[in-house]
Amino acid sequence: MPPRKKSKVSKSKETGVRNNAGGKGVDGRRRHLDDLPVELHLEIIRCLHPRDLLSIAKTCKKLRALTLQRDSESIWKAAWARAGDLPDCPTFVSEPALIHLLTSSCCQECGHRGVRRQILTWCRMYCAKCLTKLSYCYTDVEDKLHELDKRILGERRDHEDICVMFNRHISSQGNARRRDYMRFPRSQVDAFVAEYHALAQPVTNELLRELVDRQKADAGLRCRHQLRYLKWEEEQEIIQKAEVEAKRKKLFEEILVRLKKEAKGSEIESLSKQELDEMSYLPIVSHAAKLKKPGTPIHWGKVLKAMHQFIEHKHKQREEDERAKVLEARFEDLDNAILVQYMKLPRKVHMEFRPQVIDLAFIKDIKDIVDAPASETVTYDSFKQVMPSVAAQWRQQCKEEVEKWLMPTIANYTMNIEPLKLAIAVLVCEGGCLAWETDKIRILHYPEVLGHKCLRKSPPGGWHRDFLPDDVYSRTAVHYGSDPEEIYPETFGPFNVAHFVPEDVDENVAKMVRIVDALGLNSTRATVQELKACDRRLRCKKCVLGAPDKDYVYTWEAALNHSIRSHPKHRGPGHDELGFLLGKNEDVDPDFDSKDDEWELVNEDEMGAVRELEAVAHAPKMGVESWWACARCPIFHDWGEGIKKHLLQKHNIEFSEECLRDGTLFLHPEESAPSALIRPPVLLPPRRSG
Template sequence: MTRRSQRIKGKVVTYTEAQDVVVSDAADTDGEFQNDDGKGENEEERPRKKAKRGTRSKGSSTDGDYRAASSSKKRRIPEQFRKVRGRLGLLERLAKDVPLEVILEIFCYLDPGDLLRLARTTKDLRGILMSQSSESVWRTAREGVEDLPPRPDDLNEPQYAHLLYESYCHICGHKPCDSVFWSFRVRCCKSCASATFTECDDPDFVTGLPREYSMRRRDVLPWEYLKGSWRYRDVVCHTGITARYQAEFEALETETERNEWIERKIDERRKRVEHANLCQRWLQARLDRRSNELDDIREQRREAILERLEKIGWREEAELSMTSFWLSDDFASHKLVRQPKKLTDYGWNSIKTELVEWLTRRKEERLERQRRNTLDRRYKLLSAEYDQSKSRHDLHDPFPSKGDILTSKYFEDLIWDTPLDEEITAEFIKSEFLEHFPLIVDQWRPAKTQELVQVMQTIRPGASVSDLHLATTVFECTKCLPRTLMHYPQMFYHHCCFENRETNSARMAEFQYIFSNPWSSKSLILSGHGAQAAKEIVEACSLDHTTATIQDLYNANPLIECKTCHLNGSSWYGGRLFMRWPSAISSDHRTHTLSINDFGDETQQILASERSDNLFFSACCAYCHDPIMKDLLRLQEHLRLRHNDILNWGADDCIFPLSLAEARTHFYWNPTVELRRLCATFRYNKDSAQTAPSVYYASSLNFLRGSMLLSSDDEYDESD
């Protein structure tokens, strides 16, 4: 006759009673082993509840009796087992019918985690596994686990298995929790650590306390961090263990006993630390193995999904999404793909529609991105050709902006109407640009010049194109604060004239970051104050304001004093304020009282006070159109180094600076520089003026070299 456990012999459990078994929670499993003779309170059998039979009311049929009996049977099955597939109660029958020796032999092939979960299934299996006689089964199962550290002396087998395998916080129950404080024999999440553990103080017994490193502190004030009090990890102690150790320490009476106790606890802590290191390495290896297993399952699922997508024609798009624009595998990271479970027919049917919709959106985004990248590359090739052409172009004449060229019908059709799969090379763009760019400029320039004439005609009805070159024709921008004053052709390079987005085409709007808007004269008006100031300056130079041009004003280069801005004092910022004509027109001085070329014998002393480095001047080379800054010497050096093949200068021609008459044939004023930036004001103080001839002529020569604004008849001899 087979040997049966004494506990099982005394039980006769029916199938219905097996369904009413309440599973003990994890806290009960971690207790000490139970004795074979005694019974726990949780192991007492519950009285069987009798099923209520449905009563038959008047007028009811036999179908009603059947429904009542059926509903009574359903009430006998607990709610948590009603949707479970398969037959219930197999483990109960295993505990009743299979010999105990066979059961224990089977359990030896499980790991401690399986035994722990198996003990929570039924009362009978819990009684077997939590019995003191089953300790050898737990030990055999534990020894069968690879690289598992030995069991510590302060834990029994179920407690050790619970610490190793149950991945939830022992304080709040949060799962998963892989943060184990091995010295405290507890798992604890980050939120519970601060309340459960405390920083170690310095009593006598603290050297023997089990210690752990907690998480990083987050409640640190900035000045604490600067003082160096912020630490990556805090050494903490367990509150309960600390109280127990303190009670034991204080119970000792003699100093010898306390020292022996401390030495014993220090040795125990050292052993705990060594064991904790072994446990942490084992746990990390177990987590890594599990992570690799999940990665393999995800990889298998991804390949299975790709095979299914290939049958419906979406595999290529899925593979393209693996190398997306941001170099991330969007397909593998999709929530439907990266699940760590194998793909079944049912699972595929449930995700197919959503996955195909996602791939459809991805395809639309990819095609749109390819379209934008292709158009962007074409625009940049055309933009590079424009920049090279502008650097070689004479800026005396109005030059179209990049937006004017790119929005022209020919180039816009070339970029947009050419099929996206057709390659457009840089050589092709260059040839097309060189062929059609001059034609576009020839059409654009007279049209925009006529717009300026129309702006003039609002004030001067009889104005014509020739009036644009008059010195008294001054435009101002209504968008600038303060308003910028300009002569022709400065307005074609003024930034406010390219801020009218309505002048751009709908196609080009999405590529606004590449180029500016086409040029527009909407913000320009004819300046009355500027024209009046220019008229006074021209007449003071004995010129006719109806015929004097801008170049005539440059040749006259009058010296102007603002009497309104005179400051008393002998310091460097005190004295009379002088300027050249661009400052008198473009700044606020145009509304002040001005004195022009009327300084008598003081003229030379005033010129001596003007420093050449106060003059911000920009000229363009007449040959290569590069901007040349500051002085005649730099102009001569530029001509000698880059254009001597045209000038054929000898060695003697490069020794002395060029005269202004000679220099004017090699440069022109840069129209991209605003009037107010052409020159700076300076102050003259009679008491501190330098009147020595050598000093005066040196300063005057520096001014001539810096400004290049004097007339061709003015000659200075340094030998005087």
């Protein structure tokens, strides 16, 4: 059997009588105003601010009849003068209309609420729909004036005359310079047309000039009043902000008193002045200060709960900051241990291809040491014991990653040779390491690729963040080595060969195969060492056929750079590297030749002239593109005068080319720009016919 419905219990008679006696709530109390004598109405009016006078006139019939009549102008002028905080009321609008404009948010045509922008020159407030209905667009006004009398705008239809004669309004989505967004009030334009028709016909030039000048004067007067009102609004906003700020400070003092009563005094004292300021500007404090009025209760439960959460958050943050400092110091010891493990003087290029802190930070043996409790002592010696095995483990892991990334491409070329030793096992970076040299590439073989920075930098949306937990250890590790002064410090991740796009790897290896074969080497057997020792040169057959007078001769690395930059196979010159990595489609440039590039070996009888040109073109540079590493120091590198000064002051060596030949200085493979690492092509003079 279904349960019975509960019968509705009515309210007590006492409550019903009390409500019926005076109506419901505020409306009931206002209804008593109608019963008051006129003398009391006038006394009430003398005490009201114009905005309150308008508000009460909307709710009380007798006051509305008394104040919103044409003969009640003196009442409003007295209230206006008594207020003292309102701008002067112009002659072209009444006081009730102006106070409604300044205080209301309703459309004056349809009553729609939520209109936030007054049109002060029109003394109106319209919603978007009514604005369109009650105004003309620019072309309508232009055509109307031109049809009315061509002399008004002249044959050239002067744009400035329209904007000076009538008060324009720019729609909220529009641009002030675009005529499509200009609106002009129908009432103003129609009144001008009516005045024109009222003139004695035919209209003389003098009468027309007087009419136009009057119209311009009226529009100018409205613009001046608009500027005055805008300034007044700014002043009122400053005053209101100051009042809210005073309320906020007073309220925050009350909050601190209540918190101290709840035994939170020691926690509050532990907060710094900056943290207290931040606490005082919490949204809940600012919001409560704005709403606070004399006699209005504050919901202290919500406010104090937010304060407790803030204090707990700051204490947790302080603990994390202290922990981060401990981890930072331990990462510095790890960094030194890595340097000692790999760096032996005299310094050589291959020593630069060492792991970074971020590479080892998440290996278990290292993490157990770094992430030990603060009570345990961790020093450089703690890492020194495990560094050899960890370094070997890291290098083997990276080697396997690179090999796995390249093997699908070079599998058909390997013949009893370790794949990564092949000359064709090349990886090309076109990322941020190029800096301003976007016409260059950075060529990487193994083990050079192990030291490349781009494989550790995390782009927006990063490769390395998904597997990292959001804890103090991970955050400290990924930001180690970044500039702490930066607003958005760099984020690093462990070595990741996935930076290279497989399609790019396939294409670049294919280009390298053609270059190695053209040099006369066996692309299935030639090693990186043999490639770098090869003294032969190439010319691009496609370019020579197109421009015989531009006979450029290339080294192997310049040839690869030219092939990728000048003859790309599957993308245009405006290639977006990050977009390509994220899988965005790109349009292929139709002007680029999609055929494979072709190379030919430079004849031996031409090599004499080539070597003479290269002696100048390939001379060591000391500019900003060339960063030289000092073999006598473990980490120092600089360019230009900086490296020369270092040699003289630190090692008492005068810079000379001998420093480059004997290995005292060598080009830093990562800090130097590609233009310093790629020997540039040389231009052979035109061959003489006959």
